[in-house]
Amino acid sequence: MFNIYKKCNKPNDPCIIGKIGSAHGILGMVKLFSFTENKNDIFKYCPWFTVKENQWIILHLEYKKNNKDFFLIKIKNIKNRNEAQLLTHCHIIIEKKTLPILKENEYYWNDLIDFKIISDTGNYLGKIDNFLQTRSNDILVIKNYRGNKKKKEILIPFIENEVIKNIDIVNKTITVHWNPIFE
Template identity: 30%
Template sequence: MSGPEKFVLLGKVVGVHGVRGELKLESYTEPRTQIFRYSPWWMRSAAGERMIDGCRGRAQGKGIVAELPGVDDRDAAMALLGAEIWVARSALPKAKPGEYYWCDLEGLEVVTVEGTSLGKVSHLVATGANDVLVVKDAERERLIPFLVGQFVTEVDLEIGRITVDWDVDF
């Protein structure tokens, strides 16, 4: 997972299922089984990272269960507990107009409608009501609700800038 390619976190291993090496996953995709449409997976854990291609799975109760090539017993599955599942950003479909992948917003410069720089997007936080941009500069951190049309007036991925209607003192 090195080089200029961006990667996106799509889920993680949260348990094992049965004795044949099946894994219980938490998926961040919508719907949750959409995670199986992306390949290859980069499994990242404390033990390191490895690429796995050809993962299959199904919905099971409130979660999902996955079968990974080369993981064919409970011990192999246990070794992956807590592992994160990443895929290359290029493996994801193009975002619909007005929708954005968080990874595409991270690192963008944030300026006010008056042209004052507020810093760069460090990361985003899901609050339930709406997503929030965490914008940092050398002096401070600002939390700006990502509400297009209300606080966010423009997102320009080409030039790497988000324009916001936001008071510099807030």
């Protein structure tokens, strides 16, 4: 069933830059959600990879169309809706070396995954698990185990100088002005 994809080796330093959404129409198009700061920049970084059934696959873009909240794209060799649906929820991954080199004190969201989050009162809140993008600001998704209880999820808005007080790249910690109430 997956012979329509060109299989490949895992990239050396994989970096997630987007996600494939649902199939669109009958000709094999899919929705694409970009995680890049400028949404169009996702098309600057090639080649694209994804993982399907524990197999690394290289994706070649055939067509793109800008939509309000997402892109519509056509992947080469995907000919119909059924084939396109197989890619739903797959991440778009690139090799990190294809990204521009950052200046001092700059970082990519991907670099902040697993950073420890400490409140400005000294409380350990957990580690960054993911990011959510909203129209007003990005949100840190923090995971924390509280003793033997199940994992708690804390959502913290990424608002520099107001909520985000300090990002320490060397020690992999972020200090925030945030004190959630744990039950």
